[in-house]
Amino acid sequence: xxxxxxxxxxxxxxxxxxxxxxxxxxxxxxxxxxxxxxxxxxxxxxxxxxxxxxxxxxxxxxxxxxxxxxxxxxxxxxxxxxxxxxxxx
Numbered sequence: 001x002x003x004x005x006x007x008x009x010x011x012x013x014x015x016x017x018x019x020x021x022x023x024x025x026x027x028x029x030x031x032x033x034x035x036x037x038x039x040x041x042x043x044x045x046x047x048x049x050x051x052x053x054x055x056x057x058x059x060x061x062x063x064x065x066x067x068x069x070x071x072x073x074x075x076x077x078x079x080x081x082x083x084x085x086x087x088x089x
Contacts, residue, residue, distance in 0.1 A: 001048040008059030014066050035073055042077035050085040
């Protein structure tokens, strides 16, 4: 299983989110830098993957509703793709 830790303190602005996620998820192909592109990556991920989010409150404080959308997308991805686990610490 692959383990990825995301840090909510490192995503300060909306513009920071997708380059950060692209790096953390090792996305090598074209990535559209939006939630639809993130969904495409996660829903088709073909390896076992555990994603852990640290500093959830900081993420919410920094990004507000966009942070809520990101977290919901990760939860939805776990329902769509049984190889993905998502935890908030």
